[in-house]
Amino acid sequence: MTKRVFASFIICFSCSILFSCTKDSAKGTAPPPEPVSGKTYSADEVTAFKQMTLKNTFNRIIKWQKKVFFYIVHTNYPYMTQEVDNILDEINQLLGSNLVVERTNDWNAADISIFLTDRATYITAEPDTKGSLENSAYTGLAHLKWDQGIISRGSVFVDMIKTAGDTVQQRYLIHHEIMHALGFYGHTSSPSAYTVLYHYTLMPYILNYTTFDKRMMLLLYNPAIRANMNETAFDEAVKAL
Numbered sequence: 001m002t003k004r005v006f007a008s009f010i011i012c013f014s015c016s017i018l019f020s021c022t023k024d025s026a027k028g029t030a031p032p033p034e035p036v037s038g039k040t041y042s043a044d045e046v047t048a049f050k051q052m053t054l055k056n057t058f059n060r061i062i063k064w065q066k067k068v069f070f071y072i073v074h075t076n077y078p079y080m081t082q083e084v085d086n087i088l089d090e091i092n093q094l095l096g097s098n099l100v101v102e103r104t105n106d107w108n109a110a111d112i113s114i115f116l117t118d119r120a121t122y123i124t125a126e127p128d129t130k131g132s133l134e135n136s137a138y139t140g141l142a143h144l145k146w147d148q149g150i151i152s153r154g155s156v157f158v159d160m161i162k163t164a165g166d167t168v169q170q171r172y173l174i175h176h177e178i179m180h181a182l183g184f185y186g187h188t189s190s191p192s193a194y195t196v197l198y199h200y201t202l203m204p205y206i207l208n209y210t211t212f213d214k215r216m217m218l219l220l221y222n223p224a225i226r227a228n229m230n231e232t233a234f235d236e237a238v239k240a241l
């Protein structure tokens, strides 16, 4: 499991994700499951969803179960502030009451802190990320903490120094990292997936959530998909969706 997880770090040049779950419920190897599909979700979509969720979170669905407040630590990039606001609006329109997100100006009220800075500043603020960031070329990162499948806090980092002047990449990165922060802690290698969370960065940069991304968000935040579900429980639930 650890080796597979590590592999996904290596192939994602833009981003690394860190595992903060204190409960390691990884089990022994199981035979490859039969592809599962839902009523409206194809087998390819279900497979991709699992790669982005269960396969990278110790076989548990992780998601937010409350209104999520985002705080931008560095507001000296107005176009990034605007991008974050656009993203939050889009998520609210898409998910309705199943997930409500809002930007706050009070850091104490923040669930997700967004760092638009250099990596040293981010590592100081989020020391758990040191090992992952120090000797890497990553230009972004998402970091979450959860318990029993319920995400409690996190942070998002875009390396504005490494990407200086490349506003297109920066806009892509903030979409990529915020999607991680919703609970999609992995990437997908499914050939049919056109997504900001592809296991390598698709070019040209994707600057808006795709139809596929939105379908994945709708699936994760469908009330039938519950926090802390394992793959078996997820399979049963998704068949009806």
Ligand SMILES: [Zn+2]
Binding pocket: 012, 014, 015, 016, 017, 176, 180, 187
């Ligand atoms: Zn990533």
